[in-house]
Each structure stands twice: as structure tokens, then as C-alpha cells.
Amino acid sequence: MLELDLQNASSATNLPSEAQLRAWCELGLRQRKADSELTIRLVDEIEGRELNHTWRHKDYATNVLSFPAEVPEGILDIPLLGDLVICVPVVEREAREQSKTPEAHWAHLVIHGCLHLLGYDHLEDEEAEEMEALERELLAELGHPDPYAADE
Secondary structure (H helix, E strand, O other): OEEEEEEEOOOOOOOOOHHHHHHHHHHHOOOOOOOEEEEEEEEOHHHHHHHHHHHHOOOOOOOEEEEEOOOOOOOOOOOEEEEEEEEHHHHHHHHHHOOOOHHHHHHHHHHHHHHHHOOOOOOOHHHHHHHHHHHHHHHHHOOOOOOOHHHO
């Protein structure tokens, strides 16, 4: 079971529904057999930039930030995975610039963020290949094209 806390701090009006966000999270977390709890916070560029600067020391808003929960092992047995912060204007701009449908780009970024919460990363080439292959597979199940096709 997925418990999703959706926080909308964005002024945008054309957002995915909670049902869509939930479905994309469930797909991204499908390999996890235990219950899952996470927060998705939708933000505008000011908050996105502040968070990216504070946590990654990058002075710009990025599309999605993942904050895995740091629960000490053996102390608490809770399903908390962490938080995703998605910067709505960045997602919208990237979708246009990359000629992707908004739905496909949103689905990709939610799945991408969920995989980060599960421990996937893309800092090393081998890790990136594994994570990107899984993203391609999951997005194909939704009928969306390869999100990395233009990068290759």
C-alpha cells in the first residue's frame, strides 16, 4: 500500500491529478514489497532553487529533488521512503524544449524520483545504465517513449 502526501505549493494550474501521481509512484515503487509512504511537494522556481542551493549547492531550480528518509535501521520499522520535490515550471519548460508530452515527462520524473528513494543512482555509468533501463521499461508500460532517446 502507498500512502502519498501531496503538497501543492505551486501557482500552476495544469498539474497532474493526485491519481496520476499515485499511479506513477506505484509503478516506480513496484519492486518494493513493503508498504510505502512518501511526500510529493510541487513547487515554483523560487522554492525549487532555494532547495537545490541548500542541499546540492547548485544555484538553479532543477526538475526533481529526492530526499530519502534517514531512518536508523533497527530502531523504527516504518514505511517512510522520503520526499520528492518537483519544480513545476522546470518540468513544463523541459517538456516543451525536449518535445515531450507533459504527461510523459511528469511520469518519467516521478518514476525517476521514486527510484532514487529506493536507492538507485546515476553518478556512475553502470548505475546510470541500470536506472535508465528500468525507467525505459516502466515508461514503456505506460505507452510513453524512451525519455533518453534524444540524449543518445
